Amino acid sequence: xxxxxxxxxxxxxxxxxxxxxxxxxxxxxxxxxxxxxxxxxxxxxxxxxxxxxxxxxxxxxxxxxxxxxxxxxxxxxxxxxxxxxxxxxxxxxxxxxxxxxxxxxxxxxxxxxxxxxxxxxxxxxxxxxxxxxxxxxxxxxxxxxxxxxxxxxxxxxxxxxxxxxxxxxxxxxxxxxxxxxxxxxxxxxxxxxxxxxxxxxxxxxxxxxxxxxxxxxxxxxxxxxxxxxxxxxxxxxxxxxxxxxxxxxxx
Amino acid sequence: xxxxxxxxxxxxxxxxxxxxxxxxxxxxxxxxxxxxxxxxxxxxxxxxxxxxxxxxxxxxxxxxxxxxxxxxxxxxxxxxxxxxxxxxxxxxxxxxxxxxxxxxxxxxxxxxxxxxxxxxxxxxxxxxxxxxxxxxxxxxxxxxxxxxxxxxxxxxxxxxxxxxxxxxxxxxxxxxxxxxxxxxxxxxxxxxxxxxxxxxxxxxxxxxxxxxxxxxxxxxxxxxxxxxxxxxxxxxxxxxxxxxxxxxxxxxxxxxxxxxxxxxxxxxxxxxxxxxxxxxxxxxxxxxxxxxxxxxxxxxxxxxxxxxxxxxxxxxxxxxxxxxxxxxxxxxxxxxxxxxxxxxxxxxxxxxxx
Numbered sequence: 001x002x003x004x005x006x007x008x009x010x011x012x013x014x015x016x017x018x019x020x021x022x023x024x025x026x027x028x029x030x031x032x033x034x035x036x037x038x039x040x041x042x043x044x045x046x047x048x049x050x051x052x053x054x055x056x057x058x059x060x061x062x063x064x065x066x067x068x069x070x071x072x073x074x075x076x077x078x079x080x081x082x083x084x085x086x087x088x089x090x091x092x093x094x095x096x097x098x099x100x101x102x103x104x105x106x107x108x109x110x111x112x113x114x115x116x117x118x119x120x121x122x123x124x125x126x127x128x129x130x131x132x133x134x135x136x137x138x139x140x141x142x143x144x145x146x147x148x149x150x151x152x153x154x155x156x157x158x159x160x161x162x163x164x165x166x167x168x169x170x171x172x173x174x175x176x177x178x179x180x181x182x183x184x185x186x187x188x189x190x191x192x193x194x195x196x197x198x199x200x201x202x203x204x205x206x207x208x209x210x211x212x213x214x215x216x217x218x219x220x221x222x223x224x225x226x227x228x229x230x231x232x233x234x235x236x237x238x239x240x241x242x243x244x245x246x247x248x249x250x251x
Numbered sequence: 252x253x254x255x256x257x258x259x260x261x262x263x264x265x266x267x268x269x270x271x272x273x274x275x276x277x278x279x280x281x282x283x284x285x286x287x288x289x290x291x292x293x294x295x296x297x298x299x300x301x302x303x304x305x306x307x308x309x310x311x312x313x314x315x316x317x318x319x320x321x322x323x324x325x326x327x328x329x330x331x332x333x334x335x336x337x338x339x340x341x342x343x344x345x346x347x348x349x350x351x352x353x354x355x356x357x358x359x360x361x362x363x364x365x366x367x368x369x370x371x372x373x374x375x376x377x378x379x380x381x382x383x384x385x386x387x388x389x390x391x392x393x394x395x396x397x398x399x400x401x402x403x404x405x406x407x408x409x410x411x412x413x414x415x416x417x418x419x420x421x422x423x424x425x426x427x428x429x430x431x432x433x434x435x436x437x438x439x440x441x442x443x444x445x446x447x448x449x450x451x452x453x454x455x456x457x458x459x460x461x462x463x464x465x466x467x468x469x470x471x472x473x474x475x476x477x478x479x480x481x482x483x484x485x486x487x488x489x490x491x492x493x494x495x496x497x498x499x500x501x502x503x504x505x506x507x508x509x510x511x512x513x514x515x516x517x518x519x520x521x522x523x524x525x526x527x528x529x530x531x532x533x534x535x536x537x538x539x540x541x542x543x544x545x546x547x548x549x550x551x552x553x554x555x556x557x558x559x560x561x562x563x564x565x566x567x568x569x570x571x572x573x574x575x576x577x578x579x580x581x582x583x584x585x586x587x588x589x590x591x592x593x594x595x596x597x598x599x600x601x602x603x604x605x
Contacts, residue, residue, distance in 0.1 A: 066447045069605050083447070091444035094437070108448040150444060 016079040018042040018065055018158055018206075023074030025060050033057040033064070033230045035074065040225060040235060042158065044204035047184050049238070051214045051246055052227035058210040059088055061227070062160050084156035088163050088210075090147035094136035098127055098146045101135055102153050109154040120188065121149040124179045126172050140167035148176065152183070159183070162210045173216070180207050181220050214246045226250070270518040279525045286532055289550060290543040295377055297541035297548060300324035301344035303335040305364070307352035316350045316363075319388055323381065325541055325548070336404060339368045340571050341579070342561045345539040346378050348385065354395050361395035369403040370568040372413035373537055405569055412482045416567040417536050419473055419486065420560050423466070423495055427502030428527045431462055432510045432520060439515045451598050455507060463499050470495060484567040490576075491566035497583045498559040502530070504590035511597040514604065530556050555586035 019041040025033040034057075042048050042065075050058050063069040064076060066085045092101045102118045122128045127149060130142040138146065144167045151159060161180075165173050182188050184207040209217050214224075224242060226234040226249035234249040265272050300320060304313050317326045327344055329335035335347040349364040363385055367378040379401060386399040435458060445454050474486040485491060506523045513519035535542070535551040551557045558579040565571050573580065 063605075068443055068446055070603070085444070085447050087443065089440070091441050093441050105444070105448060154448075 016077070016081065017044060018079075018081065018083070019077040020061075020064065020071075021075045021077075023064065023071045023076060025057075025064060025069060026072045031230055032060040033227075035232055038232045038235075040232060042206055042208050043223070044157070044206055045184075046206050046222040047181065047217070047220045048206060048208045049214060049217055049221040049224045049242070050208055050210040050227065051212065051224060052233075053212055053250070055229075056212075056227040057230035058227055059162055060230070062162055062208075062210060065158075065160060081158050082154060082156040083158045083160060084151035084154060086148045086151035086159075086161045086164055088166070090143040092135045092143075092146055092150060095134060097132050097134055098122075098138065098142070098149075099131040101146060102149055105150050105153050113153075113155045117155065118153065121152055124175065124188075125149055126175060141169055141172065144168050145172065145176075157205055159205070159207045160210070161208065163212075164209060165211070165213070165216055177217065177220070180209075183207065184220075215243050218242045268518075270513070270516060271521060274518050274521045274525065279521065279528075282525060282529065286529070288544075289533065289547045291546075293543075295539070295542045296323050297545040298324050298346075298377070298539045299344040299541055299548070300326050300381075301329050301335040301338050301347035302326050303329045303332055303347060303349055305332075305349040305351055308350045308354075309352065312352060312354045313350050315354060315393070316348060316389075319392070320348065320381075320385065323384060325545070336366070337575060339366065339404065340565065340569060340575060342368075342371070342539070342564075345371060345374050346381060354389075354393050354397075357394040359395045361389075361393070361397050363389070363397065363399045365399055365401050367401070367403050368569070369405045369408050370413065370564060371539070372408050372410045374539055377542075406483065408568055409482075411480070412477075412484060412568060413564075415473065415477055415482060415484045415486070416564040417560070419470070419495070419567070420498065420534075420536060420556075420563050421531065422469060423498050423559075424502055424527055424530050424556070426462070426466070426469075427499045428506040428523045428530070429520070431458060431503045432506040432523050434458070434462075435507060435510060436515060436517070436520060442515070446602075451602065452595060455594065455598065458507075459500065459503055462503070463496060466495055466499055467492075486567055488566050490573045491563060493580070494559055494562045494566055494583070497580070497587045498556070498563070500587040501555060501559070501583065501590050504587065504594040508590065508594040508597040511594070511601040514601065530554070534560050536560050555583050558583050 019039065020035055021039045022037060023033065023035045024031065050061065052058050060069065062085060064071055065078070066083055067078070093104065096104065099118070099122070102121065106112050106118065122131055125145045125148060127142065127145050130138050130146070135143070135146060144164070148161065148164055151161065164176060164180075168176065179188070184205050186205060211217070218238075221238045221242060224234065224236065224238045224245065225232070226246055228250060234245070239245040302313055302317055304310070313328060317328070320326055327338070329338060329347070332349065335344070338344045339347050345367065347366040349366065351361040351363060353359040354361050365378060365382045365385065367374060382399045382401045386397060390397040442451065442454070445451070470486050470492065477484050477486065505526065509522050509526070510519040513522065533547070533550050534554050534556040535547065540551040540557070541548040562576045562579050562583065565576060
């Protein structure tokens, strides 16, 4: 991975948080998320862990934040921030290659990052071997990495990742973790020596990781939110032992 | 034991996919069986037939003729030959009987003329049959010596040529009602991601636009093949392309609306297949309305696809100006517009239910 010194001349405009207040989401009689009486914010510049066991409402929360679902009640502030979403089950055009998928989704962006950003993603996420293969023929790990790349292709201010390390091999896991940390801190080069493609060091990028494996990103977290059965059990700075903090919240 | 375990798995799968099973095993067979009520007879009794007085024929003579042909047709009277011919070209009627005068004069010669449209090839035999029936019935029951002459309007056509617009219509129906929804269904997983970048309406519009424009290819292929075969069909005429486009929008929007209404489930594809069968069976594509029953007339004339078939046939086989079909084209365009609105409503509903 190539790191670059922050470039203060390219500071982006400060971003407002993604914020949910008193939000609930019900599907028929089932309550998937109940944040009644609570405010949950994802602040600019943080590496935020959203942890909880299966079925705790993490994916529902991401669907609300990305506008894929509407809250049953409560308010949701999104502002004008760009949001990238990597799904728990990868979402891409099955009949296109990995590279074609990236190029198509880059086309949705009004002011897209330079071409070299796609090369950076392919390289950093070790997707190059799969770049010219049909997406529906990829293995689970490559599918996951392609989905992650698609979430990153517009270089969003908020990056929401649902179980980003699922199905991914150990070596790729380490690379992904390091890449996401440098993405959040804004120290990634455009890729392949293209100096013009140096990405702006916004300093306010937010990465939200939804996982039930809290230890995977333990050292990177600036904030931890614990959801259990759709309710908020904990929200704050990580303690020295995040795994223990999570266990305590579960009990 | 293996067999029992596998059978039990199939039973569970059926329970899990109840919607699909209901459509496949109950609704489609039910509709196939129920649809047979439309096909009552094989000798036409309700085919619309035009009546027009010729020369000094009185209204009484027209009424006598009307009474005589009611047994095997549904007569419709026209004031002039031109009006009746236009009705023939619009397939409002499938033959026109020109009523002569002096029917009640003993010994006088009364010559009926039965006109048909040569573009409607499958009805040629029934027209000859009708002419024979008119001659024998009227000659024996009327005082005058009755003779019947048959004539056709338009260019002589073969059955092969007649089937070209029918085939084109069938292709557009399959393409719009089955293929496009199938194509979107196969990409259903990416729709979530697309919704984070764009609007579902834009996604659907892009598909309608792209696959609609792509229809130029099959139309071109049909033109090339029929030209090679020596047929004289105008598949690339503006009217033909317009009708193909409107029919595609109508059917593709309907198929996609069903898909969104059923939450992009596979069941929707089978519902659309059933709809396609219904369109083929009830739009009177090959036989005249009323050929099989009066119910068939009512149903066909209520379906916009019936007017697609007529206008497509006319565009490809008849040398008739599009203005003759203005109301049909308007009805088709209106139906396409309504199906688009319904599609937008089902997309909104789909989004709300997420």
